[in-house]
Amino acid sequence: MSGFQLWHYDGVSGVRRNVALRPHEAGFQLEEAESGWTGSPVDWADLTVIGAEKGRSVYGHRAMPGWRMGFGGEAPGPIAIHLPKAERYGRWIDRFGFWPAAGAFTVVAALVVWAALAAPGWIAPHISRSWENRMGDAMVGDFGGRFCHTQAGDVALRALVTRIDPKGEARDVAIANIPLVNAVTLPGGRIILFDGLVQQAGSPDEVAGILSHELGHVRHRDTVAGLVRQLGLSVVLGGFGGSGGGYLNSVLALSYGRDAEAAADGVAIDQMQQAAISPARTADFFKRIGGDGDAVREGQAMTWLSSHPLSTERRKRFAAAVEPGVRYRPALDAAQWRALRASCAADPNVAKAWGRDF
Numbered sequence: 001m002s003g004f005q006l007w008h009y010d011g012v013s014g015v016r017r018n019v020a021l022r023p024h025e026a027g028f029q030l031e032e033a034e035s036g037w038t039g040s041p042v043d044w045a046d047l048t049v050i051g052a053e054k055g056r057s058v059y060g061h062r063a064m065p066g067w068r069m070g071f072g073g074e075a076p077g078p079i080a081i082h083l084p085k086a087e088r089y090g091r092w093i094d095r096f097g098f099w100p101a102a103g104a105f106t107v108v109a110a111l112v113v114w115a116a117l118a119a120p121g122w123i124a125p126h127i128s129r130s131w132e133n134r135m136g137d138a139m140v141g142d143f144g145g146r147f148c149h150t151q152a153g154d155v156a157l158r159a160l161v162t163r164i165d166p167k168g169e170a171r172d173v174a175i176a177n178i179p180l181v182n183a184v185t186l187p188g189g190r191i192i193l194f195d196g197l198v199q200q201a202g203s204p205d206e207v208a209g210i211l212s213h214e215l216g217h218v219r220h221r222d223t224v225a226g227l228v229r230q231l232g233l234s235v236v237l238g239g240f241g242g243s244g245g246g247y248l249n250s251v252l253a254l255s256y257g258r259d260a261e262a263a264a265d266g267v268a269i270d271q272m273q274q275a276a277i278s279p280a281r282t283a284d285f286f287k288r289i290g291g292d293g294d295a296v297r298e299g300q301a302m303t304w305l306s307s308h309p310l311s312t313e314r315r316k317r318f319a320a321a322v323e324p325g326v327r328y329r330p331a332l333d334a335a336q337w338r339a340l341r342a343s344c345a346a347d348p349n350v351a352k353a354w355g356r357d358f
Contacts, residue, residue, distance in 0.1 A: 004073040011066025014162060021079060044082040052086050066168050125221060132224050136188030145351045146177045153343030156336035163275040164212045169219055177344040183210050184251055185217040187224045195344040208331035209282025212271040216264030226254045265314060269321045278328035283318035
């Protein structure tokens with residue numbers, strides 16, 4: 001109880017507030033005593049679970065993207081009784097049971113895979129966003145407490161994401177304590193940077209380039225399109241059948257193709273230019289991990305290269321995107337960069353061992 005402390009983002013200002021909760025009719029209002037700020041009334045029924053593990057809980061609002069309320073510790077009883085419970089498979093499936101739901105999804109999936117085999121590139125953009133979100137959430141669960149959080153590291157990551165993704169196209173960006181040089185875009189707009197990539201990067205601009213490239217895959221829904229093309233019927237059922245880890249294997253090995261990579265590079269360059277971050281460092285990163293390095297370096301970069309094949313043309317495109325006379329600013333200042341790189345090493349609660357091979 002003593003560890004309970006609420007924080008809040010309203011989804012508009014980007015300001016983190018330390019708030020208190022006051023009952024209001026069928027819900028509550030949040031208030032910040034220091035500034036005198038008071039939020040709009042919220043019904044308990046509008047809350048959704050974003051994450052709840054190891055004493056950390058985060059809730060969203062069904063009608064307000066970006067709205068977040070979170071706390072550490074145990075919620076007091078009068079608050080806890082109103083908080084929504086995390087879903088196991090999804091609200092509809094939890095209500096009717098897995099097997100009846102699986103039967104219904106099998107029928108639907110048969111129709112979907114027929115269409116997907118005929119035109120995978122066409123069917124993917126028409127897949128329900130809510131289905132895609134649930135599949136991405138199932139894959140995230142397979143990371144088993146390996147997301148890194150420190151106060152300073154979280155602030156630095158939010159600062160980086162805000163510059164690269166000011167419209168909030170990605171549902172979530174996180175760092176995972178995995179020593180591979182990789183980043184992965186999951187269905188439903190989730191981007192995960194592996195700590196190995198953060199450590200390998202020589203500057204925050206390099207991480208910004210990778211993050212903005214992954215944002216391109218989010219914008220174009222490349223991951224779900226690739227999964228439908230690669231796995232067909234099984235991808236439709238797998239998000240609800242406990243096979244998130246198996247499909248995560250497929251995402252890590254997924255190759256998007258030349259056109260998709262070029263389009264994601266275009267998004268990356270555009271986002272970096274809008275954020276006044278130089279694309280030159282991303283070109284350096286591509287050259288370093290994809291050049292004629294020694295066997296150890298090639299091995300470290302293999303996971304990234306398997307899903308994001310590099311080429312001289314791609315590196316040159318980022319280098320050529322540097323505009324003479326433009327005053328670029330580092331993606332993060334020195335203190336933020338140190339905090340971001342220390343996120344996993346400094347988090348006492350993150351799982352330290354990686355005992356599973358994808």
